[in-house]
Amino acid sequence: MKNEVRQPRQERSIEKKNKIIEAGYQLFSEVGYYGTNTKEIAKRAGVSTGIVYGYFQDKRDILICVLEIYINKAFDPFFKIFDKLTEPIDFDTVIPKIINQAISTHKNNRKIHEALHSLASSDEAVSAQFIALEDDITLKIAEKFTHLGVNVENAVEKIHFAMDIIQSFSHEYVFDKHEYIDYIVMKDMVIKIIKDLFN
Amino acid sequence: MKNEVRQPRQERSIEKKNKIIEAGYQLFSEVGYYGTNTKEIAKRAGVSTGIVYGYFQDKRDILICVLEIYINKAFDPFFKIFDKLTEPIDFDTVIPKIINQAISTHKNNRKIHEALHSLASSDEAVSAQFIALEDDITLKIAEKFTHLGVNVENAVEKIHFAMDIIQSFSHEYVFDKHEYIDYIVMKDMVIKIIKDLFN
Amino acid sequence: MKNEVRQPRQERSIEKKNKIIEAGYQLFSEVGYYGTNTKEIAKRAGVSTGIVYGYFQDKRDILICVLEIYINKAFDPFFKIFDKLTEPIDFDTVIPKIINQAISTHKNNRKIHEALHSLASSDEAVSAQFIALEDDITLKIAEKFTHLGVNVENAVEKIHFAMDIIQSFSHEYVFDKHEYIDYIVMKDMVIKIIKDLFN
Amino acid sequence: MKNEVRQPRQERSIEKKNKIIEAGYQLFSEVGYYGTNTKEIAKRAGVSTGIVYGYFQDKRDILICVLEIYINKAFDPFFKIFDKLTEPIDFDTVIPKIINQAISTHKNNRKIHEALHSLASSDEAVSAQFIALEDDITLKIAEKFTHLGVNVENAVEKIHFAMDIIQSFSHEYVFDKHEYIDYIVMKDMVIKIIKDLFN
DNA sequence: AATGAATGAGCCTTCATTCAT
DNA sequence: AATGAATGAAGGCTCATTCAT
Numbered sequence: 001m002k003n004e005v006r007q008p009r010q011e012r013s014i015e016k017k018n019k020i021i022e023a024g025y026q027l028f029s030e031v032g033y034y035g036t037n038t039k040e041i042a043k044r045a046g047v048s049t050g051i052v053y054g055y056f057q058d059k060r061d062i063l064i065c066v067l068e069i070y071i072n073k074a075f076d077p078f079f080k081i082f083d084k085l086t087e088p089i090d091f092d093t094v095i096p097k098i099i100n101q102a103i104s105t106h107k108n109n110r111k112i113h114e115a116l117h118s119l120a121s122s123d124e125a126v127s128a129q130f131i132a133l134e135d136d137i138t139l140k141i142a143e144k145f146t147h148l149g150v151n152v153e154n155a156v157e158k159i160h161f162a163m164d165i166i167q168s169f170s171h172e173y174v175f176d177k178h179e180y181i182d183y184i185v186m187k188d189m190v191i192k193i194i195k196d197l198f199n
Numbered sequence: 200m201k202n203e204v205r206q207p208r209q210e211r212s213i214e215k216k217n218k219i220i221e222a223g224y225q226l227f228s229e230v231g232y233y234g235t236n237t238k239e240i241a242k243r244a245g246v247s248t249g250i251v252y253g254y255f256q257d258k259r260d261i262l263i264c265v266l267e268i269y270i271n272k273a274f275d276p277f278f279k280i281f282d283k284l285t286e287p288i289d290f291d292t293v294i295p296k297i298i299n300q301a302i303s304t305h306k307n308n309r310k311i312h313e314a315l316h317s318l319a320s321s322d323e324a325v326s327a328q329f330i331a332l333e334d335d336i337t338l339k340i341a342e343k344f345t346h347l348g349v350n351v352e353n354a355v356e357k358i359h360f361a362m363d364i365i366q367s368f369s370h371e372y373v374f375d376k377h378e379y380i381d382y383i384v385m386k387d388m389v390i391k392i393i394k395d396l397f398n
Numbered sequence: 399m400k401n402e403v404r405q406p407r408q409e410r411s412i413e414k415k416n417k418i419i420e421a422g423y424q425l426f427s428e429v430g431y432y433g434t435n436t437k438e439i440a441k442r443a444g445v446s447t448g449i450v451y452g453y454f455q456d457k458r459d460i461l462i463c464v465l466e467i468y469i470n471k472a473f474d475p476f477f478k479i480f481d482k483l484t485e486p487i488d489f490d491t492v493i494p495k496i497i498n499q500a501i502s503t504h505k506n507n508r509k510i511h512e513a514l515h516s517l518a519s520s521d522e523a524v525s526a527q528f529i530a531l532e533d534d535i536t537l538k539i540a541e542k543f544t545h546l547g548v549n550v551e552n553a554v555e556k557i558h559f560a561m562d563i564i565q566s567f568s569h570e571y572v573f574d575k576h577e578y579i580d581y582i583v584m585k586d587m588v589i590k591i592i593k594d595l596f597n
Numbered sequence: 598m599k600n601e602v603r604q605p606r607q608e609r610s611i612e613k614k615n616k617i618i619e620a621g622y623q624l625f626s627e628v629g630y631y632g633t634n635t636k637e638i639a640k641r642a643g644v645s646t647g648i649v650y651g652y653f654q655d656k657r658d659i660l661i662c663v664l665e666i667y668i669n670k671a672f673d674p675f676f677k678i679f680d681k682l683t684e685p686i687d688f689d690t691v692i693p694k695i696i697n698q699a700i701s702t703h704k705n706n707r708k709i710h711e712a713l714h715s716l717a718s719s720d721e722a723v724s725a726q727f728i729a730l731e732d733d734i735t736l737k738i739a740e741k742f743t744h745l746g747v748n749v750e751n752a753v754e755k756i757h758f759a760m761d762i763i764q765s766f767s768h769e770y771v772f773d774k775h776e777y778i779d780y781i782v783m784k785d786m787v788i789k790i791i792k793d794l795f796n
Numbered sequence: 797a798a799t800g801a802a803t804g805a806g807c808c809t810t811c812a813t814t815c816a817t
Numbered sequence: 818a819a820t821g822a823a824t825g826a827a828g829g830c831t832c833a834t835t836c837a838t
Contacts, residue, residue, distance in 0.1 A: 032321040034233050037832055048799040114320035121313030122231040131376045157385045164367045177330050186356045193392055236807060247824045430719040432631050435828060446803045512718030519711030520629045529774050555783045566761045575728045584754045591790055634811055645820040
């Protein structure tokens with residue numbers, strides 16, 4: 001008899017569930033998934049150990065929820081930018097804007113991003129969510145392009161690729177590991193390449 | 200009185216150490232670091248649990264060795280390509296070559312690559328090795344450029360960035376997750392961008 | 399993030415903690431500290447292995463608690479005797495009384511006494527407790543003397559020495575190993591010597 | 598088929614056996630019996646792990662030998678003193694001499710003494726050796742008394758008791774734990790008591 | 797709905813002892 | 818006689834999950 005997980009409807013319950021997610025978010029960020037134990041999550045959430053299993057199937061289930069929250073929180077700014085796009089798209093303005101947003105998102109979510117990504121490899125559901133996110137972004141922009149009458153050959157590939165580059169660069173930029181790199185120069189490089197892609 | 204780890208000199212011992220590394224390699228690939236236990240490693244290596252600790256300080260130490268072996272094995276083809284470069288560099292040929300190599304490397308090391316990367320976030324030593332590898336590659340190519348009289352502005356940034364792009368693309372290509380993407384087109388895009396970078 | 403040890407307040411919890419201590423007491427007595435394993439302690443206490451670590455930091459922590467209980471239990475009769483002392487102290491009565499108590503204490507705590515003492519040499523905290531106990535006894539009696547107006551030169555040294563002798567003798571008496579010794583005679587010897595000490 | 602332990606006859610073998618005993622002696626002194634492992638003993642003795650089991654049945658067997666050596670080494674000075682006793686016994690001189698010897702023996706063998714004693718409780722053979730030693734000493738002195746025509750009532754008890762006191766005192770004196778005790782005073786006390794015993 | 801005590805399988809590691817050479 | 822690699826049982830401890838209240 002599989003334990004069914006409570007679907008909290010009352011406000012207080014939802015609040016409690018969110019507290020657990022928040023605690024999970026913090027701890028996964030701080031010490032990773034395997035460095036976190038449920039007792040600690042409960043403690044930080046200010047709830048009992050037992051009740052955690054009232055709201056979540058198991059520890060991994062918390063992770064999945066954290067991931068969802070994280071994705072919403074982290075990628076909302078991008079969707080906001082996309083939504084505001086109007087014809088004609090001013091690539092000179094919007095590309096740096098996106099890159100800057102990507103950098104600050106990376107900065108703000110540095111640890112949790114790593115923790116989640118590190119699980120993507122071993123956990124199908126986690127990686128699926130990341131993939132779905134990429135799909136979402138790519139297709140949303142492509143749609144926008146169509147809608148705004150922007151006509152680019154191989155639009156989907158270009159959009160997706162641009163996204164990859166930005167991600168890759170932001171990651172580097174934030175973790176800033178290589179001292180022999182001038183990241184200002186690199187950033188300009190990224191901007192130029194993406195602009196060229198859409199002209 | 201820290202237990203010293205045997206430094207195997209005799210062939211049979213080295214062989215046994217390699218067997219353990221190989222077993223670790225396989226298991227880490229299959230079920231990840233945290234999904235693997237030492238008893239299983241020993242079993243698959245065909246040795247006793249105890250002797251594992253004769254060759255390695257602890258479980259993590261096995262990981263570090265697996266990582267080293269992996270890096271050598273996986274990146275050797277690239278260094279071979281770089282070594283063979285002669286003046287004048289024929290970018291039209293060499294870039295596709297490198298990309299193809301990157302793709303096949305990703306294919307061959309798919310699982311372990313992910314397992315190791317997933318630890319990079321939580322383990323300083325692991326991430327340090329990856330960083331060192333990137334440094335190594337970037338600087339080796341930069342050197343080569345100087346040596347061959349190739350004169351590119353911001354060479355280091357470009358090389359590093361090219362590497363990032365290739366990595367990012369190969370990852371996508373192999374995991375091949377997005378059905379709406381035409382990866383042939385995308386590949387040509389990558390090639391073109393990198394070529395433009397160095398002209 | 400050190401695991402905190404539960405501070406049991408509820409009766410049932412305290413009972414359980416005591417059961418573990420009792421089990422530890424028994425096992426340490428029977429097979430010594432190193433001959434005892436935590437699983438066995440749990441089993442004898444009728445609890446799970448895990449919960450032992452809910453009440454105690456580690457195996458050694460159980461020992462420390464056992465020691466404390468033991469000390470209280472074993473030495474309480476002596477403190478009772480000291481408390482009842484009134485002026486003028488009737489050494490003829492009280493000294494045999496103390497010696498008899500020492501003998502019966504040794505008898506009752508024979509094995510655990512040895513087990514604990516055997517750890518005193520390797521464990522600072524254990525030996526510290528024994529030392530503190532001796533201090534406590536010596537000083538308490540000295541105080542009593544002052545309070546009762548007993549005037550003895552070098553009181554502290556004499557008290558302490560008397561304690562040593564009694565301990566030494568009781569140990570012998572109980573373990574009763576030497577057949578060529580007439581312990582009745584020896585006991586009278588001890589009594590006489592101590593009496594002489596305080597006259 | 599019980600492994601028979603080699604009875605080394607050749608000098609080199611005896612030497613090697615002694616080296617192992619010496620190494621055991623040192624390590625048991627430093628970190629106790631349970632803190633010592635056979636590999637370390639072998640290493641410090643400069644021999645292989647395996648050969649230890651050529652000379653000794655098991656780890657405990659090493660302990661027994663160490664104990665024997667220790668006893669011989671530590672108690673020889675006392676036997677020398679006893680042997681030199683001539684009629685009439687000058688108690689005023691010999692008692693302080695013995696006490697001083699006891700103190701210095703305690704000082705020199707401090708750690709190993711504790712390590713060995715700590716095992717006496719859990720190991721029959723070890724405790725038997727200590728008992729035998731006490732028997733030996735007591736009876737030897739008693740014999741000497743008879744031989745020298747010293748006539749003391751309850752000689753055996755007195756001798757044994759004197760030995761106990763001296764042991765107890767020396768132990769205290771060396772470990773010197775209680776700051777409120779004047780050990781010079783205490784020492785004189787011990788001397789006086791023992792002298793009185795034999796007059 | 798909530799608590800937190802309790803469970804017990806499982807993990808990493810050690811080490812006395814054996815064995816192939 | 819000697820080596821030291823190898824064995825594998827056993828131990829201390831953790832932690833996801835369950836359960837009595």
